[in-house]
Amino acid sequence: MTEPTSPTRPLVGRGAELDDIDELLSSVATGGGATVLLEGEAGVGRTRLVEALQGAAELLGVEVCLGRAVGPGAAPYALLSDALLGPSRGRDDRGPVVAELAALLDVLPPERADAPARFARADELFAALVRRRGERGPWVLVLEDVHLADPCTLHLLADLAGEGARPRALTVMTMRGVPHRDELDVVVAGWTRAGARYLELRPLGPAATLELAQCLLNAGVGPALRGVLATAGGNPRLVVDVLRTAEACGVLERSGGVVEAVGTGWLEELDEVGRAHVQHLGPQVLALLGQASVLGASFVVGDLAALAGEPVTECWRTLRHGLAAGVVHARGDRLVFRHDLVRTSLYAGLEAGQRRALHARAAWALRAAGAPAHVVAAHLERAR
Ligand SMILES: Nc1ncnc2c1ncn2[C@@H]1O[C@H](COP(=O)(O)OP(=O)(O)O)[C@@H](O)[C@H]1O
Ligand SMILES: [Mg+2]
Structure with a gap:
């Protein structure tokens, strides 16, 4: 690279x-x-x-x-x-x-x-x-x-x-x-x-993200590596860091002008990359985003408020830092994590007991808000 x-x-x-x-x-x-x-x-x-x-x-x-x-x-x-x-x-x-x-x-x-x-x-x-x-x-x-x-x-x-x-x-x-x-x-x-x-300056689109990876690797990009790069949300530094991490973990294999990442063991190392990317947001914002990570790649702010036990307005006040940092973006009353890499790292950073408790609260909040039974059941499953 x-x-x-x-x-x-x-x-x-x-x-x-x-x-x-x-x-x-x-x-x-x-x-x-x-x-x-x-x-x-x-x-x-x-x-x-x-x-x-x-x-x-x-x-x-x-x-x-x-x-x-x-x-x-x-x-x-x-x-x-x-x-x-x-x-x-x-x-x-x-x-x-x-x-x-x-x-x-x-x-x-x-x-x-x-x-x-x-x-x-x-x-x-x-x-x-x-x-x-x-x-x-x-x-x-x-x-x-x-x-x-x-x-x-x-x-x-x-x-x-x-x-x-x-x-x-x-x-x-x-x-x-x-x-x-x-x-x-x-x-x-x-x-x-x-x-x-x-x-x-907006994040790169999918084509430019791939082009950046191709330039840095001086090769084509295999499907598994492409999948991981897509979680970088078009942020060039995250793209660079994903490739660096893959290389440092020794998982890149080159064949026929294409580079592919083999295995999944290195993905845990990426959590560090995701965490470093949002560290500047401070503990309060990170705690709320960590709770949000339990709800999935996108979530309704009202549901997060119920989960966190805070008024919706308070949640928005905290979340605007995440919005400004480009970690989440708003679609009406719904927020979407921009880089799934970051969401995964926030989720992975939750302590096991806390994660189970959050899934239990998510099941309760989503059921109260009228979410389908299978969504509620999936949270209950993870609460055990
Ligand atoms: N458009 C781009 N094409 C190729 N590499 C880029 C591009 N934008 C950023 N990078 C690389 O991504 C990393 C982060 O970019 P940087 O300019 O330091 O970001 P910022 O100053 O916004 O925090 C650097 O390694 C940089 O060279
Ligand atoms: Mg800079």
Whole structure:
């Protein structure tokens, strides 16, 4: 299997997005300005698309400044510093603004309230850098994972939204779906008012999923392996992880240009992949989704509420995190697990006694809701 981090790795199923990017880049190269909010579930390919953008920009001679947020504990302005000050931070060979900023960042306390004047000055200097950068030529500012950005960066991004997109600048912010922290909502709302383009990166369809697997294996895909890949719900990271796991377990067999997975022993290892994919959702959401996994690949929220012993509104409140993360999607009052791989791993993660008790409650809730006798019986069977 091709190492997913190798420079030759494929980009499949994103033709429309690449067209959008090309169009935006050429408008920036000719003096326009634009902002893109690139949103999607974890592993859907935001970073991969940004890499494609970097490649396209390079061809056009447009410079890319890229920063990546690292989450809690980051220094003030960590994301903007990563993008704008780069490796030469601390040296004064990039003009007085950078020199002053570098010196200032070294003496900023962690809290804004402890040195408001210094923070205000840092805001001014960063804003000046962003405003003036376009004078040197067209450029792209990529801020990756802004849902993890430090508060100072978000504060400044919200301020800059009031000025709208700068000429000769393409700003791309990547993020996970809502719900967001309040500070990020302010940034998104501000840039939406300023005319930012919203690009939602959706999971790959079945054909693109298969194409991705074929590219990574450099071979056709046998029916059993295809079946497992279908449980990845079109999430490229899950596709990559399924193949990695199969390879690590030594179950891939190649014959006549086709790769097939033999046996079922390795499927348990996949539970870890599924669990890792949703870990960021936190215990409350995971507990409710774990209960939902007992009801099957799709379920009625009212039934889950009865099963969990919670009001329906409370369930929705918790589930919206799962919806935003793309773990489940809504069809009326019904929710569907997007990746069966994830549902199976949540189910497998239930402790045996708890699983039996949940099946018993499911039988009771479904019977009360008028479900057919054989469905109720199947739950009772598993409750024993
Ligand atoms: N369209 C795609 N074609 C091929 N591989 C992809 C595609 N999208 C994502 N990948 C691969 O899937 C994995 C996860 O993608 P990544 O861009 O890191 O996701 P995100 O940044 O949205 O969490 C990476 O190994 C990446 O190379
Ligand atoms: Mg990423």
